[in-house]
Every structure is written in C-alpha cells, then in structure tokens.
Amino acid sequence: MSQTVDRALSILPLLAQGPADLGQVAERLGVHKSTALRLLRTLHEHGLVYRQEDQRYRLGARLFALAQEAVENLDVREIAHPHLVALNERIGHTVHLAVYEDGEVLYIDKVESRYPVRMYSRVGKPVAITVAAVAKLLLADLPDAERRAVADKLDYPMYTSRSTPNAAAFLKELAAVREQGWATDLGGHEESINCVGAPVRGTDGRVVAAMSVSAPNVVVTAEELLGLLPLVRRTADAISREYSGNIPEQEGSS
Incomplete structure (x- = not known):
C-alpha cells in the first residue's frame, strides 16, 4: 500500500473517536499540516470526511452509507x-x-x-x-x-x-x-x-x-x-x- 493511501486511511479511525482539527490530524499522522490538509481535502471530496463550522473534521455521511450498503449486501x-x-x-x-x-x-x-x-x-x-x-x-x-x-x-x-x-x-x-x-x-x-x-x-x-x-x-x-x-x-x-x-x-x- 502506498504511503499516501496508508496515511489517508489512518485518518478514518482517528475521526471515528470524535472530531479533530487539522493540527491533531497532522500530529497523529506525523506529517506537516499541508500534507494532512491535502489528505483531508481528498477524503472530503469523496464524502468520507466532513469539515464542521468550527473547522474540525468528522467522519462523513458517505462513509456510513457505504458501510450500510456493504452490510446489506x-x-x-x-x-x-x-x-x-x-x-x-x-x-x-x-x-x-x-x-x-x-x-x-x-x-x-x-x-x-x-x-x-x-x-x-x-x-x-x-x-x-x-x-x-x-x-x-x-x-x-x-x-x-x-x-x-x-x-x-x-x-x-x-x-x-x-x-x-x-x-x-x-x-x-x-x-x-x-x-x-x-x-x-x-x-x-x-x-x-x-x-x-x-x-x-x-x-x-x-x-x-x-x-x-x-x-x-x-x-x-x-x-x-x-x-x-x-x-x-x-x-x-x-x-x-x-x-x-x-x-x-x-x-x-x-
């Protein structure tokens, strides 16, 4: 698995614990904030994470929809x-x-x-x-x-x-x-x-x-x-x- 994909997927279990801001995500991944932001934006574009008004990120509705669809099938x-x-x-x-x-x-x-x-x-x-x-x-x-x-x-x-x-x-x-x-x-x-x-x-x-x-x-x-x-x-x-x-x-x- 490429390092980029690995880092992006590592964000999901982090956000499963609750909303986190950019700094917290970057710190957990051990990367610069610019790298963390790029990963978060990609996940956001696919509906897997959502940016709240307080600028913290949480899991997106699309992720739950995919999980439900997988269970049903x-x-x-x-x-x-x-x-x-x-x-x-x-x-x-x-x-x-x-x-x-x-x-x-x-x-x-x-x-x-x-x-x-x-x-x-x-x-x-x-x-x-x-x-x-x-x-x-x-x-x-x-x-x-x-x-x-x-x-x-x-x-x-x-x-x-x-x-x-x-x-x-x-x-x-x-x-x-x-x-x-x-x-x-x-x-x-x-x-x-x-x-x-x-x-x-x-x-x-x-x-x-x-x-x-x-x-x-x-x-x-x-x-x-x-x-x-x-x-x-x-x-x-x-x-x-x-x-x-x-x-x-x-x-x-x-």
Whole structure:
C-alpha cells in the first residue's frame, strides 16, 4: 500500500473517536499540516470526511452509507459455506445453516453426511421451530417482548416425548440458550436424531444465522455429538468473524 493511501486511511479511525482539527490530524499522522490538509481535502471530496463550522473534521455521511450498503449486501451463506464444508469433512455429519425470516426459520444451506443414513431436511424448507436447535438460537436472540409474542403464537406439536410442550417451557429453554450461547435438539423432533448448534453473529453482535450438526443415534450417541460442541462453536465463531469483517482464526474453520 502506498504511503499516501496508508496515511489517508489512518485518518478514518482517528475521526471515528470524535472530531479533530487539522493540527491533531497532522500530529497523529506525523506529517506537516499541508500534507494532512491535502489528505483531508481528498477524503472530503469523496464524502468520507466532513469539515464542521468550527473547522474540525468528522467522519462523513458517505462513509456510513457505504458501510450500510456493504452490510446489506453481505451473503452469510456464501461466507459460511466453506466453513460448513470443512466441518463436514472433519466430522462426517450433516451440517445446516438457517435464518429467521417472516416468522419462519429456514434452512439456507446443507452439507450432507458421509454416512448412509441421511436426513430429510431441505434447503428452503422451514424447520420445526419449537424443537430445532437452529430455531432456538435465532429466537433466543430476539428482543424480550418479540420473543414472548412469537412464543405465544406458536403451536407446540408433540413430535416425540421430548418435544417442547408449551410456550412457558419454550421461553425457559430460550432463556437458557441465550445465556449459554448454544442449543441442542436431543430427540425433540425425531427420536433417533440429535443436533447441536451455535449462533453466527453480525457486526452488532446480534444473531444473523445459526448453524448446527445433526446425526442419527445409530451413527453417534447424543453424548458423543455433544462432545463436538466446542468444534461447532469455533466454526460458528470463525464465520462470525469473517461475516463481521474481522480476520478469522485459521483453527476456526478446520
């Protein structure tokens, strides 16, 4: 990176701390005021900084517009997919990615198990919202009032004896999920299928998606699947770091 570009970009985090005058910018960059002024003028022309009436500079509206546009155009599935594939290659079990949209939790990606016994889940298909681990993760992150409103409107089919029976039980489980940062479905939808999941978070720390690993108990026991939880959480954290713009740790997607 050229020295000029490097210096110009160094101004942005400085102004993110609050308005600064020409002297402060020059001092922070270690350059003459004329150089700092030239850099500020260039950034101002592009709307990245704004000169106030008191002659101090602050971040410009264009910068915020660009940031918002970038966030809106992020594709969590595209970012997550290589991590899901890597996890699947390591453990062999089915890996899902899901989001919450219009009152439903939908699978948006799936990497199939290497084992002969396969799950019937499909991309684009709603999940069993009262029992699925990914659904618990996504609903647990909703604001309290919205979370309660959603829980009150849901039906609670008893798929198995381990299914969530009512709104009170569901809210109690969501509170636990919110506190611990992970979720399970141990035979709640199908007696023979177990699942562990972890959240994918955006730049503001809110949950934007949830990923999970599922397996039939003829392949792996519930206890053995729970033993994979640290790896699942590291993978979700790696996706979160990449989605939010931070450099992911290499071990997170291994």
